[in-house]
Amino acid sequence: MPGAKMATAGRGGPDSLQRRGESPRQPPLDGYGVFVYPNSFFQYEGEWKGGKKHGHGKLVFKDGSYYEGEFVDGEITGQGCRHWAWSGNTYSGQFVLGEPQGHGVMTYGAGGRYEGELCRGLREGQGVLVDPDGQVYRGSFHDNKRHGWGQMLFENGDKYEGDWIQDWRQGHGVLRCADGSTYEGQWHGDVFSGLGSLAHCSGVTYCGLWINGHPAAPATRISILGPEVLEVALGSPFTVRVQLQQDNGETAEGESGRVLRISAGVRRVQLPAHSEVSFFRADEAHLEKPIETPLGFQCLSYPLSCPASLWLGPRTATASLPSQGEPDSALDAGAVRGQADSPSHLPARAKEPPSPGDHRRAIQGCAEFADVLLGPHPPGLQPFLALDSPSQQADSKHGDSLSPAKMAPIPCSTRPDRTAVDLASELYPGEYVVMIQDVTSPPFLGHALPPAFKHLRILPGLQDQA
Numbered sequence: 063m064p065g066a067k068m069a070t071a072g073r074g075g076p077d078s079l080q081r082r083g084e085s086p087r088q089p090p091l092d093g094y095g096v097f098v099y100p101n102s103f104f105q106y107e108g109e110w111k112g113g114k115k116h117g118h119g120k121l122v123f124k125d126g127s128y129y130e131g132e133f134v135d136g137e138i139t140g141q142g143c144r145h146w147a148w149s150g151n152t153y154s155g156q157f158v159l160g161e162p163q164g165h166g167v168m169t170y171g172a173g174g175r176y177e178g179e180l181c182r183g184l185r186e187g188q189g190v191l192v193d194p195d196g197q198v199y200r201g202s203f204h205d206n207k208r209h210g211w212g213q214m215l216f217e218n219g220d221k222y223e224g225d226w227i228q229d230w231r232q233g234h235g236v237l238r239c240a241d242g243s244t245y246e247g248q249w250h251g252d253v254f255s256g257l258g259s260l261a262h263c264s265g266v267t268y269c270g271l272w273i274n275g276h277p278a279a280p281a282t283r284i285s286i287l288g289p290e291v292l293e294v295a296l297g298s299p300f301t302v303r304v305q306l307q308q309d310n311g312e313t314a315e316g317e318s319g320r321v322l323r324i325s326a327g328v329r330r331v332q333l334p335a336h337s338e339v340s341f342f343r344a345d346e347a348h349l350e351k352p353i354e355t356p357l358g359f360q361c362l363s364y365p366l367s368c369p370a371s372l373w374l375g376p377r378t379a380t381a382s383l384p385s386q387g388e389p390d391s392a393l394d395a396g397a398v399r400g401q402a403d404s405p406s407h408l409p410a411r412a413k414e415p416p417s418p419g420d421h422r423r424a425i426q427g428c429a430e431f432a433d434v435l436l437g438p439h440p441p442g443l444q445p446f447l448a449l450d451s452p453s454q455q456a457d458s459k460h461g462d463s464l465s466p467a468k469m470a471p472i473p474c475s476t477r478p479d480r481t482a483v484d485l486a487s488e489l490y491p492g493e494y495v496v497m498i499q500d501v502t503s504p505p506f507l508g509h510a511l512p513p514a515f516k517h518l519r520i521l522p523g524l525q526d527q528a
Contacts, residue, residue: 089113108133123147131157146171155180170194178203201226224249239263241504247272262319265423266506270316280507281306281314281427284322284498284514291517296491302431304498306424306511314427320511321502324368324420324431326518327353327361328443329493353497355515361495365437370419421501434496436489436520494518 089097089110096107108119114136115121121138122128131142138144138160145152155166161183162168168176178189185191185203192198201212208214208226215221224235231249238244247258253275254260260268260277271278287303294300304322306314330352352360422429496518500511 089115129157262506264319264502264504264506265321266317266319266502268317268506277316277507279308279312279314279316281317281320281511282309283307284500284511286496286498286514286516288516291519292496293519293521295521296489299433299435302434302496302498302516304422304424304429304431304514306427306429317427318423318425319502320424320500320506322422322424322429323499323501324366324422324434325497325499326364326366326436327355327495327497328364328439329495330360330362353495355495357495357515357517359493362443363440364494365440366420366434367437368419368431368434436494438489489520491520491522494520 087100089095089106091113092110094108095110096105098105103124105122106115106119107122108115109117111117115133116135117133118131119133120128120130126147127145129138129142129144131138131144132140134140138157140157141155142157143152143154144157144162150171151168152171153162153166153168155162155168156164158164162180163182165179166177168180170176173194174192176185176189176191178185178191179187180189181187184206186205187203188201189203190198190200191203191208195217197217198215199208199212200214201208202210204210205228207229209228210226211224212226213221213223214231219240221238222231222235223238224231225233227233230252232251233249234247235249236244236246242263243261245254245258245260247254248256250256251274254272255274256272257270258272262268268277268280283306285305285307287305292300302324306317306320308314350363352362355361420431422431496516497513498516499513502510
């Protein structure tokens, strides 16, 4: 009988089947062996203990997927490598009961990789995720999504550091853009939302409420303060005060740093050829395109001068705003003493050189151009006026005629040491225009404010009226 048992084992036992290249019908008990499962989908080659996969081995799936690593009591547990043929993903790291769990590296077939903590196959805890575009996130994960605190480097060079909820930037965070702009404040749904401060690359700052990625109280227009028609005596300097206003007419106090440029124009008078009245006779060969104004007439560009100003950095939100009649000297003094620096929670900007005399940066929605003087007429415009009748002279004080006396063309002086009196002698009473333009570069949030116009009437000086 013992001999019969041996013969049976020799004919049909696992050892004889493996010698003939066949797979045993039962898994090996102990040691090293190969077993193909009855459904033919799995094949295991490796170490066995008590009829279970135990130790190091490789489990191959019929679709080309596989796991190679440690097994404990028949389960994939320990350190190993798993490849999924259908997705191309490969994971190398720790496993618990067949699932990636612990620390490991997942390389995605579609591109990108993750290195960090996982739970039941999902990203959970701290890790680093690189997506197919090369964008890098370092921080906290929950349920396979960015969740908690983290840092993100975007493809375009932008960097975000702050709170995340379910793959969205939400909570408090700082975005440093590749163009130099910086936003710090509240986020919701991956956009600026709530209280925050933006320091734009142009030098403009907006501090206040944001809604769905846009400032809640932005400046939408430029307003030149004062009467509808600004009347100035011939040769006298004047001051132009400007406000950046919201749609409701309120001053956009949350905005600072927008660059404004002042310029002037003279009213273009188009009269019939037989008319005896003409303010400027234009040189048609050098005549520029007339400037359209909302004042009911066109104007031609006219030179002006005003003192150069120091660049004024944005003030803090607690800085007091000067009254409407307060001169801008207080602002200049603040800039000199270094009290007009950027808000403390935003990165400090390098000091900029002095601005041209015709440029100002608005501070908390306000700007001022002091000691403005109109210059002599340009060579392309020759003043000429002929009045013959008393009625025409009377009408000239209230109509389109721009001088109360008969004049002939006067040449423009070119001396570099001309005084204000010299300039006044080359300036004529009449109808002018002051223009304020938003020349911020690059434009704040992608667009510039429309220009503002003020009707300026130059009146004859006291010496002319005597």
